[in-house]
Amino acid sequence: MFPDPHPGEGARAPLAERMRPRTLDEMVGQRRLLAPGTALRRAVESGNVHSMVLWGPPGCGKTTLALLLAQYADAEFVAISAVLSGLPQVREVLAEAQRRFDAGRRTVLFVDEVHRFNKVQQDAFLPHIERGSILFVGATTENPSFELNSALLSRCRVHVLEAVSADDIVAALQRALDDGERGLGGRGLQAAPERLRDIAEAADGDVRRALTLLEIAADLAEGEGGEITAATLAQVLADRTRRFGRQGEQFYDQISALHKSVRSSNPDAALYWFARMLDGGADPAYLARRITRMAVEDIGLADPRALQMSIEAWEAYDRLGSPEGDLALAQVVLYLASTAKSNAGYVAFKRAKDDVRTFGTAEVPMHLRNAPTKLMKSLGYGKGYQYDHDAEGGVALDQTGFPDVIGEKVYYEPVDRGLEIKLREKLDRLRAARKPDLP
Structure with missing residues (x-):
């Protein structure tokens, strides 16, 4: 018999709980993992x-x-939540599982939101997994690579489950409408396929949420002739939201998608991800900071206006707030994605930092040193420096700007886009004219 996670509740349990699948064939979605013949x-x-x-x-x-x-392993099912359980409770559950194992019965220990346990708490499971006294099943919405310690991961297989498709959710909703034992069958409810599709799409891949929405709609429809109509759903789905985490993988995946869409000169995709993050509750001030980084990292000197516009949009948001200030940020996202791109400044800065680390505290050449006193002048500080404004063309080409131990270097290589086309032409000319045998 299927283990009842809420014994005694029966018909009082929420629809999503009552309709929980009792066999693998009743599960919707996850065909990649659970289709007939798959390894799992x-x-x-x-x-x-x-x-x-x-x-x-x-x-x-x-x-x-x-x-x-x-159920299939004929094992005891025990569930704990990392949000509600501390180490003492974990140890108690593990001790009981050991006693059960010694008596000849296995325990499936389900740990919900396992990523919320710290390293010490996660380590408590290790010897019991190794002995086989528990079959450990951890559930997480966050990337296990970042949230779980390597010792626990090495003892477990990671199975990736996907958001359930709208088609599969519609099937689950129809089953709940038809089921007279556990579902809503027998209540005389009706719902057109397009209404079930509306619920499925609003659930955004979450079967439990879809069944909850259906149950609310059913309660409303009973007082309106038993039909779940578009008007009924207008009340139920008024506050639909998309999946989004203020932290965690989804958050960083979406900011990555925004940044890469800007870099790829795809303003439409960039605007979508910007709107998606706002819709999910991302802090616009955080987005303003990341947008400004895009301006300096990926547009750079190909279009110096990009940085100026990013700062101005940030200031506009600070003054206007949401939603008015959101438009200022949206417009600069469109501009950054549409304008010329260059990471030449970003690359040049990294090269310079690498040389700083490589050469350490290299001496400043004497001709570049400041000489505010007679003693310093007598020691040669500033000797031989050529004032560039007095040189032909405004540049003294026969003096170096680098420490002697490094020699002349080229870090900045402008690209053939935007303003950097002009900068490249000028620098190519100066670098060719600069004496190659400078000390």
């Missing part, structure tokens, strides 16, 4: 399961899969 499905069906980490977005089936593992 064969392992689950045979009861020969291994400790694992399930990584995926909310509502994709992590808890359900853990419950099914316990």
